[in-house]
Amino acid sequence: MAGKGKILLMDDEQIILDVTLEVLKFLDYDVMFAKDGSAAIDLYKQEKAANAPFDVVILDLTIPDGMGGEETIRRLREFDPSVKAIVSSGYSNDPVVMDYAGYGFSGSLSKPYKINDMKAILETLMK
Secondary structure (H helix, E strand, O other): OOOOOEEEEEOOOHHHHHHHHHHHHHOOOEEEEEOOHHHHHHHHHHHHHOOOOOOEEEEEOOOOOOOOHHHHHHHHHHHOOOOOEEEEEOOOOOHHHHOHHHHOOOEEEEOOOOHHHHHHHHHHHHO
16 A cells, blocks of 8 residues: 555535545545645645645635635645646536646546545646
8 A cells, every 4th residue: 555645635525525535534644624625725735844745736616605625726836936736527528627737636537436536636647
C-alpha cells in the first residue's frame, strides 16, 4: 500500500466526505476536509504557514452553497503555483473535468470514486 501523504478534501456532501475519508485513511493518508472553497483555502494557507503543507488537494467541482473547485483552484494557484489538485465531479463530461490541466488541475476523479482510481492518481501525484 502506498499512502503516507497529507490530503485536503473539499466536498459539500457529508456522505462523500465520510466515505472518502475512510478510503483515504485505509490507503494510509492523513486527511483534512473542508465543505467549500473558502474553508479549503483558509485550511491550505494555515497548514502551509505551519510548515505542514498538503501534498494533494481534491476539490469538488460543484458546491451549490459556496465556492466550487474551479474558483478554488484559481485562488490556490495565486497563493501557491505549485499546488497539486484533483478536480472531482459526478459530471464526467463537464469541460473542467475533460480539460482539467487547462483549468489548473493536476488530475481528475469521477464520482462515485473507485478505490483503485483514487489510489493510482494519488500515487502518481505524490511522486
